[in-house]
Amino acid sequence: MAENVWLCVSPRCNGRYGTVEPTAQESKGRADMVKRLFVGNLSDHTGEEDLRKLFDQFGEVSSVSVPTDRTGRGKRIGVVQMDDDADAEKAIEALNGREFNGRSLKVEDFTARRSR
Numbered sequence: 001m002a003e004n005v006w007l008c009v010s011p012r013c014n015g016r017y018g019t020v021e022p023t024a025q026e027s028k029g030r031a032d033m034v035k036r037l038f039v040g041n042l043s044d045h046t047g048e049e050d051l052r053k054l055f056d057q058f059g060e061v062s063s064v065s066v067p068t069d070r071t072g073r074g075k076r077i078g079v080v081q082m083d084d085d086a087d088a089e090k091a092i093e094a095l096n097g098r099e100f101n102g103r104s105l106k107v108e109d110f111t112a113r114r115s116r
Helices: 024-032 048-056 085-095 110-114
Strands: 035-040 061-065 077-082 106-109
Touching: 035 085, 035 110, 048 061, 048 077, 048 085, 077 085, 085 106, 106 110
Parallel strands: none
Antiparallel strands: 035 077, 035 106, 061 077
16 A cells, blocks of 8 residues: 555545545634735835734734735735734734834735625
């Protein structure tokens, strides 16, 4: 038997060899653990590392994304994922409206923004 093959004992795979994909509910549970934050009104030279340093002071940051245009300049928005909801809420309260790199930040829950 190959080294990376498991005997699946889950009722979903009927004892076959291989891995089992998580159910939609299991995947949703993992996604609920990470809080996505929308960050707007960034200066066009603010990068991912700048945002990571700013948000790290409130808790663990999973990922940071700052989209760029064809010229490589930032589009003045970003998305930050934090591991803990409470840390994310602290970051929103502390950073929303705060000046960073010469601009007043807009920080809010990304899921609330998408439901508009």
